[in-house]
Amino acid sequence: MALVSVIIPTYHRSSYLPGAIQTALGQTHDEVEVIVVNDDASDTATLNALAEYTDDSRVTAINNTERRGISASRNQAVAHADGEYLCILDDDDRWRADKIEQQLTRFNQLSSEYAVVYTGGEIWSTGEPRRVLKQFSPPESRIGEIYPEVLSSWGMSPHSGHMIRTDAFRAVGGFDETMNHGEDWDLSIRLAKRYKFDAVDEPLTIRLSHDENVSSKRAHANQRKDILAKYPAPILNDESIGSEFFSKWHAERGYHQLENGKHVAAIRDLWIALGYKPTTQRAVLFVISLFGPRVFSSLSDLSRWWRTVMANRTSNQPRV
Incomplete structure (x- = not known):
């Protein structure tokens, strides 16, 4: 063995x-x-x-x-x-x-x-x-x-x-x-x-x-900065990789801006994300951002509730 x-x-x-x-x-x-x-x-x-x-x-x-x-x-x-x-x-x-x-x-x-x-x-x-x-x-x-x-x-x-x-x-x-x-x-x-x-x-x-997770949202937001610093050439010289990299980066930034109530900054980042590489998910998030933080907060709560319901329907929780 x-x-x-x-x-x-x-x-x-x-x-x-x-x-x-x-x-x-x-x-x-x-x-x-x-x-x-x-x-x-x-x-x-x-x-x-x-x-x-x-x-x-x-x-x-x-x-x-x-x-x-x-x-x-x-x-x-x-x-x-x-x-x-x-x-x-x-x-x-x-x-x-x-x-x-x-x-x-x-x-x-x-x-x-x-x-x-x-x-x-x-x-x-x-x-x-x-x-x-x-x-x-x-x-x-x-x-x-x-x-x-x-x-x-x-x-x-x-x-x-x-x-x-x-x-x-x-x-x-x-x-x-x-x-x-x-x-x-x-x-x-x-x-x-x-x-x-x-x-x-x-x-x-x-x-x-829990509140002490090392992998916090702020740490995740900084990952791309460090990865880009280490691998600038393969990211910047490949159009497909670069567009996806920067689109995801700005989409993540935009999402966190919305979570923190920074409405205008979120719209800017999500618009940039769409410019790099448009997807349906990023377009929907951009449209939601136009309605302001209250609408985003309500829809986020609804989305989390639905994910939790669906996840618990399929999960068999072990003893830990």
């Missing part, structure tokens, strides 16, 4: 961390090691949480005396990994029990050209009763050879759904520790230049929605 290394970076998340460790140890695939990098060795609550696993040989804890950041912590975990495959896991994410087993089954059906098998996912509310707020499905455009299309948008959320061949991860140099945002997207770009991707189209990964 293949050994799978689960890497968990954590920073002041003692209330979430035990659930992440348990979701990894509770997999139907038995050959699992868990490597936790605690980015603050002075955090007593996290140390106490990790002390519960002192006698469990499957769990390795690394405590940093100086904060290194999420990318460096992940690379640090991989440096200690013995597994043939790596599974990314954030401390506030959870898995269905057969997630690793299903991914290994898929990998066994693929050639060595493939470096990543990822999964679909869900976002859950943290209150009781828990509700599914949103679902993610792997898009067809992110299967097989996905470069250079992956430059226009990532499209493979959540990152905790990714299983990566360890040798491929190391071959591309791991996470870029200089990036402040979009390090998961950047890693996928570098992997996609050399390898193929596949996916298990089931919601096997769960992201918990």
